[in-house]
Amino acid sequence: MLRCYKHQFHVPKVISIGQSSLDELQGIPLSLAYVTIIICKQGYAIFNINFKNYIVRKNDIVILYDDTFAILQQKSQHFLVDYLLLDKNFSTDIAFQLPNFLFAFFNKQPVIKILNNKIEMLSQWQNLMMYIVKEKKEYWLLQLRNHMQNLFLEIANNTKQLDVKQHEGYSRKTQLCWRFWDLITQHSKVHRDVQFYAEKLSITPFYLSQITQNFFKDSPKVLIDRQVILEIKALLEIETLSIKEIAVRLNFEDTSYLCRYFKRHTGITLSGFKKQRR
Template identity: 40%
Template structure:
């Protein structure tokens, strides 16, 4: 994706307008999460071997494992894009229903009604205001803003009954169950073997299907959930570091600090500020 003119936000995101000039026929380089808002013109894009039409009335959500190839476009084609890094995408996804990710994977392009288009335009203006004015709580504001967008998609899927229509393979079902188990148990259990036992499979098989369908190793997904739990406690409570370490079952606060530094690059005190 042609992003040389994109602005970069320190919270883990790039954003701006792109025309995909000189990109026809080549796989697009995508970030961990990509949100595209149609502005002008039309384009045909192949996503995971299926063709879609992008227009000024489409909202498109892609991920790093999407195979995206631009096939053709009109001269005036233009989209506004948000390229979101993994850490920020994980925070956005923290409160979202798991079924939504399966839906977005299967239905990446969403046709907007006239009213929905107006709402998305307003949503985009609000987001740009947050990013360009460097509010003190910009990361939390941006996360909430994207959560609202995705929750609206979830409501739409509920209305259409699309969740009920989804059919997953045995491996995909295991991965979704694993994802749910992480949300339930990551505070107390961080061993891959614990989750494999819950799923009645071997740790080796869990690693295979996790890499295939979730694009990460089980341990990385578990650690990411622990980081999200830790960030939430640091940001939304006044609990001491020792109390948080006890709640998250770390052997001591210093080990928790080293874990957080390794995973995020921040010390606990620096993040809490």
């Protein structure tokens, strides 16, 4: 979507930040980042998001995924937005600590209305985010991840939880995908095989692969392994835990297998990751 613009800040494989009137993008499908956050600063616009029209006004937040169909249909003369483009790996780090219902909520309600008493808070959040990215101090990446999580958690605090399994607006395939996501977060510490999750959902591994490829753009195994890596990273941040204790907690046969698994999926060693965190 906004890749053609000159970003105010661009950190490869993490985030791009900028401001735009979207003049050149009106009437064409937007090419989106893995997660795109748009904050309306002035004016108004009408977006078609997944074939439904939404009016976006000042201080509204729009959350879009890379597979979202979105077109800017109409806008006022002085329409202006701030945008944040989040990379896939950084997005998954952010999402690790977030409630699962929130992802389904953004699918159903991509435009978030900010209450009047929270507008100043949103402005302060943006100012602090810009400071973190601009200064890039020793722990800036961890600060930025936590800061982004705070935004999503504040939205979650003010959002009625969505029961994806029972919501009549979801197809059976979509319900199965969200149930699979819930099962991963519950069981990935012990179970890393696709067969286990397929049996829990009462479907075949092949069918599970079909629907996750279509919905999440990844295979079940990739999604499982991604969650396990996030679990490993979270435990590595606990300084008192040894590698052996982490292996036991995550049901690895031994520490050498854990080390090989982590290196294969991240490209770095466990000790290298701990050094990066420090």
